[in-house]
Amino acid sequence: MDLRHLRYIIASARNGSFSAAAQELNVRQPIVSKRVKEVEDEFGVCLFDRSKSGASLTAAGEAFVVIAQRIIEDTERLGEQTKASGAGRVGRIVVGFYMSLSTGSLRAALHNFRKCYREIDIEPFEAPYTELAAGLHAGRIDVAILLGDPGRCDIFNSLAMRSELLVVALPKDHPLADRPFVYWPELKGERFLVSHHDPGPDIRIILERYLAAPSDHPEILMRSLSRESILSEVGSGEGISLQCETAAGLTDLGIVFKPVHDGNGLTRLGYMACWKPTNTNPVVKTFIDFIDSSTDSFESH
Structure with missing residues (x-):
């Protein structure tokens, strides 16, 4: 028995006739009759009472069709799920x-x-x-x-x-705190607090790219602190910090955030x-x- 047998039996039950089921499934009527008989012989039960007016389910047939319908529906769902999984939708x-x-x-x-x-x-x-x-x-x-x-x-x-804007975190009383944005040269001589945690190492490279010169280098203090702890240190006046703009929502630490301008536009990461x-x-x-x-x-x- 396979799914084809179940479909023939379900269609016959739905139509009350092997010939009508054959018409629905676009096959010859003897094929439907043969498949139904194969299942009956396999399980040793009679699923349909046959008469000149058609075919009606027996008690055993009614119980069989309920389970067969469930199997067909589960199989269809399984196929849809498998296709969706293969297509990356599940x-x-x-x-x-x-x-x-x-x-x-x-x-x-x-x-x-x-x-x-x-x-x-x-x-x-x-x-x-x-x-x-x-x-x-x-x-x-x-x-x-x-x-x-x-x-x-x-x-x-x-x-x-x-990309995201780069912003500099400043104490609220910093001389640059009232500016709409800050130019890189204005940050020379500042002490930068940078986390050892990512993206701290990349932030350090950016600071050195914009502020390092043959005669001097920016003062960069690497700390094993979270972003929030670094910003808390900034609020305490221990230095300033270059951050991604996602940090700008942390406004209750006594600090302000200002975009950094490189002369051509705002600096982005x-x-x-x-x-x-x-x-x-x-x-x-x-x-x-x-x-x-x-x-x-x-x-x-």
């Missing part, structure tokens, strides 16, 4: 990112993705860069959101995403989505396509 994906990106635009993007794909379980994973890269290699992470431009990680596929080329999870393509077509999710508000 499944699970692990998305890794720096702890400093756990708020703001990334959170909004993950929320929007969940709304569009309710049958995909998206698992966020916060970790430093080295752990994210190792997770991509090992397959524990499907996609990682990293600081930088595509090509930084040439062993992974990558997609450029919306790019992010990229990275994934392993050999990753076979079909949800990865769905996620990347969504990010690629919804880059406004990563735009500042």
